[in-house]
Amino acid sequence: MERMEVWMEKAPDLVLVYGTRILLALVIFIIGRWVAKGIATMTRKVLSGRGVDPTVVGFIGNIVSALITLITLIAVLGQLGVQTASLVAVIGAAGLAVGLALQGSLSNFASGVLLIAFRPCKAGDYIEAAGTAGTVEEISIFSTTLVTPDNKTIIAPNSAILDGVIVNYSAKSxxxxxxxxxxxxxxxxxxxxxxxxxxxxxxxxxxxxxxxxxxxxxxxxxxxxxxxxxxxxxxxxxxxxxxxxxxxxxxxxxAGIGIPFPQMDLHVKALPKSE
Known part of the structure; x- marks a missing residue:
């Protein structure tokens, strides 16, 4: 009974303290997401204004948005009382384990970086790659989106694009x-x-x-x-x-010039007369 009374006495203070932390964490998250979206949009506009390839613009915009979102999440957890220093170590260890488990995804990410860096193809190019063909619509972090001439959308992993032969029909004028x-x-x-x-x-x-x-x-x-x-x-x-x-x-x-086509001549011999 005494414990209940003590808890009831402390409840308002606990609600005030933790409620304030949760509210501030929520505000930090909302502002962080807004900032991430705004900076990513501004980055895309600046790069587009300088004539950077649309594929590079989209890729860098996605990277910027993901990094700011990650920083925001760490700030939110710090506001909630989580020790971020130890959290970073935990994230590092977890990242190693997740990286081993997600080698394919990391390979796609690395391939996406190389596609952007060396630019064997870009948005608007018609290519053959990964066993398919189409116009490159977007090169994102993990995959490349192609649109076929009959308007089908094909999403191919970046590693499949980079590891095979790329035939770029639009590279030359x-x-x-x-x-x-x-x-x-x-x-x-x-x-x-x-x-x-x-x-x-x-x-x-x-x-x-x-x-x-x-x-x-x-x-x-x-x-x-x-x-x-x-x-x-x-x-x-x-x-x-x-x-x-x-x-x-x-x-x-x-001009009276004939174009031959496959044909077969059939020769019928007379059958012997029946006696």
Missing amino acids: TRRIDMVIGVSYGADLRQTREVILSVINENPAVLQEPAPTIEVSELAASSVNFVVRPWVRKEDFWPTRFALTRDIKFALDQ
């Missing part, structure tokens, strides 16, 4: 279109080349330098194959390829 056009063995090869060259020269998207290549590459089983390799700006690659394929077919038809 120009690309070469590689086409193979087969014509019949009876076609005039000089005329065929002139017809194909005229179609290429009439297309305004085809670059004059480097000059297009049009040469006989193979005497195949049923056709003589020409390699046709014009150069275009990277953004004109697919529209130009589609247009040239269509226009070359029309031009060869008008």
Whole structure:
């Protein structure tokens, strides 16, 4: 009974002390989160204003936000009476254990840093990597987001992107279109080349330098194959390829040059007359 009375006497003081600490800790957390968001946003704006790549801007913004949030949490725990010095040691030991358990995540984080540092690809580039292909939308701390031409979103781990071969179709300003056009063995090869060259020269998207290549590459089983390799700006690659394929077919038809296709000749022998 006496203990209850003592506790009742101390209760108001305890509520005042710990209530104040909890309230201040809550205020510190709210302000810390607001500051983290504000500084991260300001960092992104400053970097964007200086022309820094959007991929780097997003990555650094996320890092800044995470660091300030961590500092805020330590301050909140200190306000609640937790010994932060010992807490840091505990966090260090726990971090080692967690790091061993989360090697894959740490590998993704390290790969993300290397992707940002060496920039084999950036936001807006069309790449092939990690067994898939798409336009890079974002390189975050642990993963890279790609968008496919048919508008599917693919999220690949950074380590999978960095550990494999990266084919970047957007790294250079120009690309070469590689086409193979087969014509019949009876076609005039000089005329065929002139017809194909005229179609290429009439297309305004085809670059004059480097000059297009049009040469006989193979005497195949049923056709003589020409390699046709014009150069275009990277953004004109697919529209130009589609247009040239269509226009070359029309031009060869008008010139009377046949394009062979698989076919089979069937010879029927007369059956012996039944007796």
